[in-house]
Amino acid sequence: MxxxxxxxxxxxxxxxxxxxxxxxxxxxxxxxxxxxxxxxxxxxxxxxxxxxxxxxxxxxxxxxxxxxxxxxxxxxxxxxxxxxxxxxxxxxxxxxxARIGSVVLSYMYHQPQNYRSTDKVREVSLGIAWSGGQRLDLAPAGCADPQCDSDHGYTGTLQQEDLVVRISAEADGMQAVEDARHFARALRKLSAGNPAEPRWQPETRPARVAPRFIRGHHQG
Known part of the structure; x- marks a missing residue:
């Protein structure tokens, strides 16, 4: 064990x-x-x-x-x-x-206009990329004219990620948020490695068009 x-x-x-x-x-x-x-x-x-x-x-x-x-x-x-x-x-x-290409930690703060250094982050999303796979999120593009009904095509964001974990204080508790931040720091420190060592480069793959990817989750 x-x-x-x-x-x-x-x-x-x-x-x-x-x-x-x-x-x-x-x-x-x-x-x-x-x-x-x-x-x-x-x-x-x-x-x-x-x-x-x-x-x-x-x-x-x-x-x-x-x-x-x-x-x-x-x-x-x-x-x-x-x-x-x-x-x-x-x-x-x-x-x-050595294959981990990026570690992304996104933060969510409530009432940022009243932010103080002692405030706790309420939500984090941890994204880890290692395979070179990419996710493309698309949405219909628009323009500033509210009366315009022309087709402006699509706009979107291209992100490299293999895993995303979202943790919030409301759903998981404040300690879970802090645990995620601690894990992200440990992963960043270890994956950064020695800058003198050659880093693994992911192979180029076509981007996939899909909604937000959460591996293995059941959708309600």
């Missing part, structure tokens, strides 16, 4: 227990994906989605080691109306730290 002797090991197991989403299953999945590596930092994010009469949960587990980022996704789904027959779908990916 993942070592409970070290502080990172204890904290990881505690985070899995707090999430309460098949903690033993997720721990075993992570142990297999880690291949004996020692965890340095982690981020466990649980989301719940409602689909009519069904409740779907999804956990994203990120574990950082000295040379790799382990990403695990676990979904559950009920196979009968009573919810007695359940199935869990699990996927893992091990990404060499």
């Amino acid at each position: 993942i070592s409970r002797a070290s502080a990172p090991g204890r904290d990881l197991h505690s985070a899995l227990d707090r999430a309460g989403f098949y903690p033993r299953l997720v721990a075993d999945v992570l142990e297999d994906a880690l291949d004996g590596r020692e965890p340095l930092a982690h981020l466990i994010h649980l989301e719940t989605h409602f689909d009519r009469t069904e409740v779907h949960r999804h956990v994203t587990a990120l574990v950082l080691t000295a040379d790799a980022l382990v990403v695990a996704h676990v979904d559950d789904q009920q196979l009968d109306e009573l919810g007695e027959d359940m199935m869990a779908q699990v996927s893992t990916e091990t990404v060499p730290v």
Whole structure:
């Protein structure tokens, strides 16, 4: 099992227990994906989605080691109306730290006109890119004339990302937001590496047109 002797090991197991989403299953999945590596930092994010009469949960587990980022996704789904027959779908990916191209941390502050240095950030989105894949978000373009009904084509943004995790104080608690910031700092520090070392360059791939990508999530 993942070592409970070290502080990172204890904290990881505690985070899995707090999430309460098949903690033993997720721990075993992570142990297999880690291949004996020692965890340095982690981020466990649980989301719940409602689909009519069904409740779907999804956990994203990120574990950082000295040379790799382990990403695990676990979904559950009920196979009968009573919810007695359940199935869990699990996927893992091990990404060499040298392949991580960018770490983006977006912040959301409420009432910025009253901002003070002691104010806590209320929401963060952590974006990590490593494969060279890109996401293109499109929307109809317009003009300043409210009476204009001409076709102005489309406008959009092109972003490079393989994973996005959004954490808010309202949904996940203030500690979860701080945990995400701590993980992002650890990931930035490790992935930056030695500037004298050659960095891995992602291969060029065509951009894909899609709505905001959240891997493995059920949409309500």
